[in-house]
Amino acid sequence: MNTPVTPLRPRAESEAARLPPLLARAEHLAGTVLLGEHGRRRAGQGDDFWQYRPVQPGDSRRMIDWRRSGRSDAQFVRQREWQIAQSVMLWVDPAASMRFASDSGLPDKADRARLLALASAILLIRGGERVGLTGGALPPRRGQVQIARLTEALMQDSDEDYASPDMAGLLPHGRAVLVSDFMGDLTGLRGALTAAADRGVRGVLYQVLDPAEEVFPYSGRTIFESIGGTMAHETLKAGDLRDRYLERLAERKAELASLCSVTGWRYGCHHTSGSAQSALLWLYRALDGGIGA
Amino acid sequence: MMLGPIGFAAPWLLLALAALPILWIILRAVPPAPVRRRFPGVALMLGLKDEDSVTDRTPWWLLLLRMLAVAAVIIGLAGPVLNPRDEGEARATDPLLILLDNSWASARDWNAQIAVIDGLLAEAGRAGRPAAVMQLSDPEPPLFQAAESWRSRLPGLAPAPWSATPEMLDEAAGMLGDTAIETRWFSDGLVHEGRDALLAALEARGPVTAHESPRPILALKPATLADGLVNLEALRAQSGPTREITVNAHGLDPAGVPRVLASLPMTFGEGETGAQGALSLPPELRARLTRFEIAGQAHAGAVTLGDDGLKRREVAMIAGRDDREGLELLSPLHYLEQALIPTADLLDGALMDVLPANPDVIILADVATLSGAEQAALLDWTAQGGLLLRFAGPRLAASDVSRNEEAPLMPVRLRAGGRTVGGAMSWGEPKALALFAEDTPFYGLSIPADVSVSAQVMAQPDPVLAERVIAQLSDGTPLVTRKRIGSGQVVLFHVTANAEWSSLPLSGLFVQMLERLAVSSSVAPPDAAELEGTTWQPVAVLDGFGALNDAGTLPGVAGERILAAPLGPDLAPGIYDGPDRRIARNVISAETPLAPVAWPPRIPVEGLARAPELPLGGWLLAASLILLIADIAASLALSGRLWPVRATATLLLALSLVSAPQGGRAQDDSRAILATSEVVLAHVITGNAALDDAARAGLVGLGRVLNFRTSIEPAAPISVNLETDDLAFYPILYWPITPDQPAPSAEAYVKLNDYLRNGGLIVFDTRDANVAGFGASSPNGARLQRLAAPLDIPPLEPVPDDHVLTRAFYLLTDFPGRYAGRPVWVEAAPPDAERIEGMPFRNLNDGVTPVVIGGNDWASAWAANDRGDPLFPVGRGYAGERQRELAYRFGVNLLMHVLTGNYKSDQVHVPALLDRLGQ
Numbered sequence A: 001m002n003t004p005v006t007p008l009r010p011r012a013e014s015e016a017a018r019l020p021p022l023l024a025r026a027e028h029l030a031g032t033v034l035l036g037e038h039g040r041r042r043a044g045q046g047d048d049f050w051q052y053r054p055v056q057p058g059d060s061r062r063m064i065d066w067r068r069s070g071r072s073d074a075q076f077v078r079q080r081e082w083q084i085a086q087s088v089m090l091w092v093d094p095a096a097s098m099r100f101a102s103d104s105g106l107p108d109k110a111d112r113a114r115l116l117a118l119a120s121a122i123l124l125i126r127g128g129e130r131v132g133l134t135g136g137a138l139p140p141r142r143g144q145v146q147i148a149r150l151t152e153a154l155m156q157d158s159d160e161d162y163a164s165p166d167m168a169g170l171l172p173h174g175r176a177v178l179v180s181d182f183m184g185d186l187t188g189l190r191g192a193l194t195a196a197a198d199r200g201v202r203g204v205l206y207q208v209l210d211p212a213e214e215v216f217p218y219s220g221r222t223i224f225e226s227i228g229g230t231m232a233h234e235t236l237k238a239g240d241l242r243d244r245y246l247e248r249l250a251e252r253k254a255e256l257a258s259l260c261s262v263t264g265w266r267y268g269c270h271h272t273s274g275s276a277q278s279a280l281l282w283l284y285r286a287l288d289g290g291i292g293a
Numbered sequence B: 001m002m003l004g005p006i007g008f009a010a011p012w013l014l015l016a017l018a019a020l021p022i023l024w025i026i027l028r029a030v031p032p033a034p035v036r037r038r039f040p041g042v043a044l045m046l047g048l049k050d051e052d053s054v055t056d057r058t059p060w061w062l063l064l065l066r067m068l069a070v071a072a073v074i075i076g077l078a079g080p081v082l083n084p085r086d087e088g089e090a091r092a093t094d095p096l097l098i099l100l101d102n103s104w105a106s107a108r109d110w111n112a113q114i115a116v117i118d119g120l121l122a123e124a125g126r127a128g129r130p131a132a133v134m135q136l137s138d139p140e141p142p143l144f145q146a147a148e149s150w151r152s153r154l155p156g157l158a159p160a161p162w163s164a165t166p167e168m169l170d171e172a173a174g175m176l177g178d179t180a181i182e183t184r185w186f187s188d189g190l191v192h193e194g195r196d197a198l199l200a201a202l203e204a205r206g207p208v209t210a211h212e213s214p215r216p217i218l219a220l221k222p223a224t225l226a227d228g229l230v231n232l233e234a235l236r237a238q239s240g241p242t243r244e245i246t247v248n249a250h251g252l253d254p255a256g257v258p259r260v261l262a263s264l265p266m267t268f269g270e271g272e273t274g275a276q277g278a279l280s281l282p283p284e285l286r287a288r289l290t291r292f293e294i295a296g297q298a299h300a301g302a303v304t305l306g307d308d309g310l311k312r313r314e315v316a317m318i319a320g321r322d323d324r325e326g327l328e329l330l331s332p333l334h335y336l337e338q339a340l341i342p343t344a345d346l347l348d349g350a351l352m353d354v355l356p357a358n359p360d361v362i363i364l365a366d367v368a369t370l371s372g373a374e375q376a377a378l379l380d381w382t383a384q385g386g387l388l389l390r391f392a393g394p395r396l397a398a399s400d401v402s403r404n405e406e407a408p409l410m411p412v413r414l415r416a417g418g419r420t421v422g423g424a425m426s427w428g429e430p431k432a433l434a435l436f437a438e439d440t441p442f443y444g445l446s447i448p449a450d451v452s453v454s455a456q457v458m459a460q461p462d463p464v465l466a467e468r469v470i471a472q473l474s475d476g477t478p479l480v481t482r483k484r485i486g487s488g489q490v491v492l493f494h495v496t497a498n499a500e501w502s503s504l505p506l507s508g509l510f511v512q513m514l515e516r517l518a519v520s521s522s523v524a525p526p527d528a529a530e531l532e533g534t535t536w537q538p539v540a541v542l543d544g545f546g547a548l549n550d551a552g553t554l555p556g557v558a559g560e561r562i563l564a565a566p567l568g569p570d571l572a573p574g575i576y577d578g579p580d581r582r583i584a585r586n587v588i589s590a591e592t593p594l595a596p597v598a599w600p601p602r603i604p605v606e607g608l609a610r611a612p613e614l615p616l617g618g619w620l621l622a623a624s625l626i627l628l629i630a631d632i633a634a635s636l637a638l639s640g641r642l643w644p645v646r647a648t649a650t651l652l653l654a655l656s657l658v659s660a661p662q663g664g665r666a667q668d669d670s671r672a673i674l675a676t677s678e679v680v681l682a683h684v685i686t687g688n689a690a691l692d693d694a695a696r697a698g699l700v701g702l703g704r705v706l707n708f709r710t711s712i713e714p715a716a717p718i719s720v721n722l723e724t725d726d727l728a729f730y731p732i733l734y735w736p737i738t739p740d741q742p743a744p745s746a747e748a749y750v751k752l753n754d755y756l757r758n759g760g761l762i763v764f765d766t767r768d769a770n771v772a773g774f775g776a777s778s779p780n781g782a783r784l785q786r787l788a789a790p791l792d793i794p795p796l797e798p799v800p801d802d803h804v805l806t807r808a809f810y811l812l813t814d815f816p817g818r819y820a821g822r823p824v825w826v827e828a829a830p831p832d833a834e835r836i837e838g839m840p841f842r843n844l845n846d847g848v849t850p851v852v853i854g855g856n857d858w859a860s861a862w863a864a865n866d867r868g869d870p871l872f873p874v875g876r877g878y879a880g881e882r883q884r885e886l887a888y889r890f891g892v893n894l895l896m897h898v899l900t901g902n903y904k905s906d907q908v909h910v911p912a913l914l915d916r917l918g919q
Helices: A008-017 A109-126 A143-156 A186-200 A211-215 A238-263 A276-289 B012-027 B059-079 B087-091 B106-126 B147-156 B167-172 B193-201 B334-340 B350-357 B371-384 B394-398 B508-518 B559-564 B617-638 B642-659 B664-677 B689-709 B745-758 B779-788 B857-864 B876-900 B902-918
Strands: A034-043 A049-053 A076-085 A087-092 A130-133 A139-140 A175-180 A203-211 A223-226 A232-236 A266-271 B006-008 B035-038 B080-082 B096-100 B129-137 B182-187 B206-213 B217-220 B224-226 B227-238 B242-250 B259-270 B274-278 B289-294 B303-305 B313-319 B344-347 B359-363 B389-390 B469-472 B477-484 B490-494 B534-542 B548-550 B572-579 B582-585 B680-684 B715-720 B732-736 B763-764 B796-798 B826-827 B851-854
Touching: A008 A143, A008 B242, A076 A175, A076 B259, A087 A139, A109 A130, A109 A143, A109 A175, A109 A276, A130 A143, A139 A143, A139 B902, A175 A186, A175 A276, A175 B902, A203 A211, A203 A238, A203 A276, A211 B182, A211 B477, A223 B080, A232 A238, A238 A266, A238 B344, A266 A276, A276 B012, B012 B303, B059 B617, B087 B469, B096 B106, B106 B129, B106 B147, B106 B182, B129 B147, B182 B193, B193 B206, B217 B289, B217 B344, B227 B242, B227 B289, B303 B582, B313 B334, B313 B350, B313 B559, B334 B344, B334 B508, B350 B359, B350 B371, B371 B389, B371 B490, B508 B548, B534 B559, B534 B826, B548 B572, B664 B680, B680 B689, B689 B715, B689 B732, B689 B857, B689 B876, B732 B745, B732 B857, B745 B763, B763 B857, B857 B876
Parallel strands: A087 A130, A087 A175, A175 A203, A203 A266, A223 B035, B096 B129, B096 B182, B182 B206, B313 B344, B313 B359, B359 B389, B389 B490, B680 B715, B680 B732, B732 B763, B763 B851
Antiparallel strands: A034 A076, A049 A076, A130 A139, A223 A232, B006 B080, B217 B227, B224 B227, B227 B274, B242 B259, B242 B289, B289 B303, B469 B477, B477 B490, B534 B548, B534 B572, B572 B582, B796 B826, B826 B851
């Protein structure tokens, strides 16, 4: 899955193929909730037949399905499957800082982030949800064509070193997935999350890190440069810096987590050395059950 | 320039060491270059300050490493040499004289001495000094030439088996010439007379340095024989602490192979220079001794050769008349026995019986006629050096032996009847002996007055009679005559060996005469006068290292010199063959003193342990390279460019590769010990895992049965790989056959054939119930044929009813395994084996059959697990268990047969044996 020669989409599809269709649990929100063609595996509003059940006290007679009841002595109620659809907005950090891999055997962070985002998008679209990109680049839609569009849009890189999410075009009470390393300035993110929370949007902050960023295996006299080259820091003993760097990284993670807990989002961290499937699973869980409905 | 034991070829280069502190300061100021790294996390690092602001300097230990590397380069280029040989600088132009004592005592450290000389010559060669080597034991004028040419001749030098005589030292002193020379004197550590004069002559020409090996000198005095004991005395030049030595007595064993026949430990007491010991050996063994040697001393002085003086002669005595029992004093042999018992070993028996023992002397007392065969054998023996001593007597006088023509075994012709003088019925007085003539062996013996002869046999006057007479009576009639036959001789005493005809046997003269005739050996060596005019031919000579070599074409030595002349080039120590006997000249005689040399204090004395010159430059440069490599690694580590994990992993991998191939041999040894400490059953690894497991389990099961029922208690069975394992440890090899089994290699077949020839037994089991009758029609049978073709297998036959396998432990008629097929094939009985009347069995082949071939799959029937439960079904029900039991019984019989051979066959002889014992 890490071989760059394989195009992104087939890899994402193969990644997606390993999971059962993702059932995004949508909160029942007026305005944004549209009936989708994918059932919720329980009785509710929708078009598709779900089950016959014996009439219980409290059921009105109009609900009795007489054709079914005529074939036996008992009376049955015909239930339909509950079907809803939801909009999920994706944002994958396009900045240069994501194009980093500490080892030739590891994918760079951007690759992993796009893979995860697209895989979850495919799952969501198969599950009947509508998926789009934040910032008005790609409004949420359904269907295979949307997957192609998403792929195309995700492949675009940005030259700046660090990026913050553009939360424009976010549908109220929708869902959002932000994938980045969150190494840059957090003020933009903070504002975006606050705005999203104000609009009832919940979602997942997914931090993708390279193992080297987590371990800091450097020592000796070193000049560290950002990928874009805009920032540099020189140290004479990189080994001495490790503890303080890790401390700051932990602070950053804690800040992200607290931000999420304040706004009702989920925070997750993934390392490119880990398996993409487990990351997708986590993402699935986070989108499926993280909202607590 | 010297610094302790280290000298420098280019000492001025060491000044560069002064630059090291400057280099230290420069290097210290230059920090390692930074690495540029792309790292997204840099945003988090902004504002972090380095805690240690001084670390932009190179750390001190890295500096030290670099300093050491540079210092090693500087010192290495300065050309350091350990133990340099430059003491001869001052007299670099003087010729070098290497003076060797080169005696037998030099041989004890010969190689070390040659090595030192080689070093000296090499040094002289480098300095361009001419050199000469002079051997005092064989002085020749010193020939000064290029040292290298002498070096090439060094391997040709060998220590002489003698010491320099004063004459040789004088001669050497006269050859020195007038030039100034530097002398290196390699002493053998012993005092030599005349050394001081030579030393003075050398010192007049230049400095003298003595070299002397500190190894103590041990020497062995000639062995002497007293009271049947071989007495040995060892000497050492310097007294010292208590020391144990071993003296080995070498000789020929009955097969004629030289070996150590006896060893005698001796002890030098503290402060003593001598050690004594006595060796008690049976005469037979003693007669075979050739030399004694102090073990571990490789020089001629530690060897003493035995000669005739060590031997007691073996004398066979045959009397013609043995019919007067009880009258000992009249026995013809009584006086001879009395005379010879103290000094000789007497053989008793019929003539043809004692001749193969090859006695030195055969005495025929009054034996007249000999049969044709006896005469031929005696003649042969005499011609090969035997001494035939005959005594006259009534029978000889009455017989016709040597009457008309001289008998081959008589020295003279005899007149009929003999004569009697001075008896009751005869005229005249008993005759006395005449003085012994000079050319007879008895010359010089004094004749007691009371010796008289009253009867004798008379010799016929012949032209040769005069030269054959070696003793005569006062009236000129021969008393003792002698004739040489080949290298031996026949001596006839014209009187009896008892006192009937003369009083000679009663006198001491008789004993002395026997001694002179070398009938009885005298311990004392012959005196010089006796040896005058004789020539002694060297048989074997010693070299300086104490090895006994064939003398080759060395010239003979005159008898006057053989005993007392000093050893030298013309008289090498060794064994000399003379007219009647052999004489050994030893390096150390009974009187040789052994005194250590004492050099005057002005002469520097060095040992032979010179530390070799060792150039250190290469090592130092290599060390500096290693240090620089370490510096690279350390610098990389310091600047974070080194991934220690990977490096360590690679290093560990390399180390594991290096250390992996070990332990195979130790395992082999432990296996051999395991296989030989107990009886071990073994099976051949066929390569089929299931089959090998079954075979192993079968041997385990059989082992349990053997353990329970018999005194054979085998250890756990062993699987044998024919290619790699040694087969010699296993009494039996079980070899199951599979059609797909690979054939052993040619080497393995050699081992298998060795195994079969040396008493091993291989049980081939085709495991196919022998359906093919061992033809090639079953795949197993075909495979067996191909596998066994290169084996050395004797003719086979089905086990006959009276084969020992049928009764080695159990009585068996059949040998079932998992299958009950017959027959089982073993080595065929010899065609002439016949059943003796009254015996239940034929007297069958002696020994164990080398192969047992069957197809009954015995191992499966025997196979049992650890709890003793059978692993494979055999037959059905009770009959099947009975068959398994019989299979076990076959296994027991097989092992009994292997381990006890035809022991049970021998049981048929028990009645006869009991009968013979009188039971």
